[in-house]
Amino acid sequence: MSVTIEGLAKTFGHGSVLNGIDLAVNEGEFMALLGPSGSGKTSLLRIIAGLEAASAGRLMIGESDALNLPPGERRIGFVFQNYALFRHMRVFDNVAFGLQVKRGRARPNRREIAARVAKLLDLVQLTGLERRFPAQLSGGQRQRVALARALAVEPNLLLLDEPFGALDAGVRVALREWLRALHDRLGLTSIFVTHDQDEALALADRIAILNAGRIEQIGTPAELYDAPASAFIMAFLGAVNRLDCVVRDGGVWLVGEGSPIPASSVDSIAAPGGLATAMVRPGDIRICSAAETAAARATVRGISVVGGRLRLRLARGDQTIEVEADRDAIDTSRLFAGAPVRLAFRRMRVFPREATAAAPAAAEIADDAEDAPIPLAGRRKRAR
């Protein structure tokens, strides 16, 4: 069922958690709410579920105005961050709970409940574990029990709060592939909350990026990655280098360089004239050969090999630049510490200067996610 949110707001005393949220989730879509902690994404999910009250706005689930419905009547399946399984109930009773609490004629009889639970446990591949208590299950098994419990009431909408947050990195990747496949099979409209951009990019049909209680951008993973609307989003979606620059006459001049960056290297300029910040991902910087015209000069600081990838740490004035490339693509013989290098860029984006103030915080949060790409610049700064 589709979900439409209009002008949703949540205030707490003087502060506001959510501000004018507009979001439309299509039938059968897998939508991610992505943002750093404190961005309001979990509050939004809990308001949709009815676990928190909204201060203003509208929430339509299908054709019904859901804000006035109690949580139990919204036909929602909710998978909690720590699963919140009933610890004193066995797996069977956990999954059956939503059916057993139905009232009157809506309540299936004992045989029907048993059949439904068996089918659900088969769906989440937990057949045979009916008699276990939650404490006797692994993290991944618990997550699947939580999922089966949520699906038992045949919800119109599935909400998942950091569904992979409590799992080991290896299990997480396997389970998220499995969940995506399950979603495609069931065709159930789903919204999940995550702070892990990798997870959102890999799983979601569309992503809504939240920052400080607002939605900054909504789009498919490719749209967001290729055309971030702000410096915050660009920094949040992956490692990025920041370079001081000046925008003049429609061209971008790196501070300290005598000629502008070639226009073909710059994807977008979202800054007015004057001082600005140029952002470019580590994989979009290339070491030039002597014959080429370079856009910038720098000095090698360090070099390391991570799997098949080469990571170069460069210094340019007091700024650090991280470059990532295929090992085979670069001749490393002349890349010793202290050696001068010349750089060329592609897909550079220029944003107003002040907008990057929030970016270091975003980089740190992305840093906390275990298998997120390492925001090179952010990490270096903290190590010093």
Next chain:
Amino acid sequence: MAFDASSGAGRAGQLALIAAACLYLAVFLVIPLVAVFAEALSKGFAAYREALAAPDALASVRLTLLVAAIAVPLNTAFGLAAAWAITKFEFAGKSLLTTLIDLPFSVSPVISGMVYVLLFGAQGLFGPFLAAHGLKIVFAVPGLVLATIFVTFPFVVRQLIPLMLLQGSGEEEAALVLGASGWRIFRKVTLPNIRWGLLYGVLLCNARAMGEFGAVSVVSGHIRGVTETMPLHIEALYNGYYVVGAFSVASLLALLALVTLVLKCIFETRYREELVPMTKSARVG
């Protein structure tokens, strides 16, 4: 290492500490407990039985059981309600309520009793009203019950709050989204999770309700056979130089203490079994 048990000096120190602890326990706990039973049986078993069979002694036992039978269930119900409210909801005055719950622990029981005399006594605030309607609270059973409720109020709440805080509201929220009613959530989700903590609190509450002296002493009026609970009756017998009688009744209270202790031990073992997988799942999950 200073605390290496295998080294001679460390071993000697360890033994000295254990001996000191045991001696302390013996002097202040075991010997008095033994003395109670020794005194009670000092004139033989027949005298002991006779002392317990005295009508006033039996009346005091009945009264104590009656007071506990009213105070403990009420405090259990209020304790559950207060703990639920404090741990599951945010509301104005929450910290004030939490502080007030501890009040009976910080106020001398004598003052707790005095309050009821001041409120419901003949010269008290509601005294004339009660007299006009022929109701008697102070120097009667209702006063004893009120004083006991006041003094034993914190036991159940105090036991439940940390447990419920540790467990959080996640399971209740899950049940709510699945469509369960408030009562159903309480009965099927909350209560099973806190049952051992609850029983433990009830046990401690009961022990105190039966053993309370100060507060009930003020409101009792000491009418033998009518408003004397066991602790009060013991004091009256002792002051009347009927030592065997006093210690005989006292031995019943001492037995209650022993039973409480044993049950407490059983609960704690049970309780830990419930707590261990719980903390484990909280950490992993």
